[in-house]
Amino acid sequence: MRTFRNRTTVLAATATAALALTLTACGGGDEGSDAKSAGSAKSAGSAPESSASAASGGGSGKGTDTAKASTGTGSSKTAPLCTTKDVSISAAHRGGPPYTHIVLTAKNTSGHSCEMSGFPQVQFLESHKENVPAVAKSKPAAPVVLSAGAPAYALVKLSDGGKDEQTEPVTAFSVMLQGGTGQAAVRAPGASGIAVDPAKWATGYWTPELRNGADDF
Structure with missing residues (x-):
């Protein structure tokens, strides 16, 4: 068991x-x-x-x-208007002789973006205090906003280049910027300066580049 x-x-x-x-x-x-x-x-x-x-x-x-x-x-909504302290303005002959036009170059030296508004307000002569009139067809379609170091250009007509014109010599002149502040003194190109005719002068708008057609006047 x-x-x-x-x-x-x-x-x-x-x-x-x-x-x-x-x-x-x-x-x-x-x-x-x-x-x-x-x-x-x-x-x-x-x-x-x-x-x-x-x-x-x-x-x-x-x-x-x-x-x-x-x-x-x-965008022009965020970029301030350029002043004469923001840009360096110089002048050079355009074509010629005869030298009937000069080109203004405004280079942004501010270190920030700014807008070049309208056209340069140029006064050539003490005897004619009014600004050189602008040519409407040269106005660009969009605002001209310059980044740091970028240039803008404006073509300026001095005369028709005729011998019988009532021209006056100019070795330096003033430029103001629309909407901006300050006034820039610009040296005229050439050893003897330029000859301007108050009855013929005109200026184009500021543009990023000179354009054939719109800037021909």
Whole structure:
């Protein structure tokens, strides 16, 4: 009886251990599957969040900076008007002889953008205090905003170049900027200066470049 009872006990213990191993194996497989599923879901959820963060962070910020830079340098709404302290104005012959025109060049030396408004207000003679009149067809379609170091140009007619004209010699003259402040003294080109006829003189508008047709007068 004792031998039978011991054998029964051993068999029962073996069956119990086998059942435990089976349950453990089943439970381990389910746990691994769940972990794998959770990991896949987390990875799938993390990728879009990271992409969205990159798009809304670096990409969007860079675009905004570019837009601001473009607006700051190209829009007359944000650029102040140029003053005679912001630009260096010089004069040179245009064509000739006879020298019937000069070109004014205003270079932005301020270190910031500014707008060249309208046309140069030129006074050649003490005896004629009025400004040289502007030619409407030379007016540019868009505001002329100069970035730092950039030039603007204006063509100025002095005379028709005829011998019978009532011209007067000019070695230096004054230029003021519309809407800006200050007055610039400009040296006339040439060793003997220029000859101007108050009945014929005219000036063009400030432009980023001289244009054939619009600047021919």
